[in-house]
Amino acid sequence: MFLNRYISLLIFGLVLLMSCYYDKEELLYGPSLPCTDSTGTISYTAKVVPILQTSCYGCHSGGSPSGGQAMGNYTADKAMALNGKLLGTITHATGYSTMPKGGAQLSACKIAVVRKWIQAGALNN
Ligand code: HEC
Structure with a gap:
């Protein structure tokens, strides 16, 4: 139970990180990536x-x-x-x-x- 929650949090964190990265790339290179x-x-x-x-x-x-x-x-x-x-x-x-x-x-x-x-x-x- 505790482990499950920990893993969900980890995945949520990762997704959040990835979306930040994507946003920055979009700002730098414009909306047409990839x-x-x-x-x-x-x-x-x-x-x-x-x-x-x-x-x-x-x-x-x-x-x-x-x-x-x-x-x-x-x-x-x-x-x-x-x-x-x-x-x-x-x-x-x-x-x-x-x-x-x-x-x-x-x-x-x-x-x-x-x-x-x-x-x-x-x-x-
Ligand atoms: C059909 C002709 C034509 C084409 C094609 C053209 N230009 Fe121009 N360009 C002009 C004329 C005429 C001027 C001077 C009048 C003006 O500034 O609008 C000019 C001025 C400029 C200036 C100086 C003006 C400023 O705002 O500093 C730059 C830099 C420039 N062009 C870049 C480009 C680039 C980059 C391209 C290609 C994406 C391009 N031009 C395509 C005709 C053209």
Whole structure:
């Protein structure tokens, strides 16, 4: 009887702990987890570039990038990641232009991929 109660309490505690962990992860990476693309280490070349290529480089690369905001190479993309503009514009945060301009907001999964890459230090990996 006593043992039973102890075990129930233990299980209850574990479930509580797990739900806390899940909540935190959701806060960090957005509500779309699990999203297979955003698990593990995020590679700039393999995961981030394809997203930016599809949605951003069209207007932000070349000789006269829109808004004077250059993108499309690691140095430029990293600078934008670290000064907050990359995440600010794609999450439509206050104080930033909403990007991609005139297009639909990136999916929660794509935003999670970009956010996780930035959180890991925006590496050239
Ligand atoms: C259809 C063209 C177009 C696309 C696609 C586009 N942009 Fe822009 N972007 C612009 C224009 C035009 C401006 C300058 C006017 C403005 O700020 O709204 C701009 C400005 C910006 C700025 C500087 C403004 C600020 O708030 O600091 C950033 C950063 C930016 N874009 C990021 C992005 C990112 C990231 C993507 C891809 C998710 C993207 N853009 C896709 C046209 C585009």
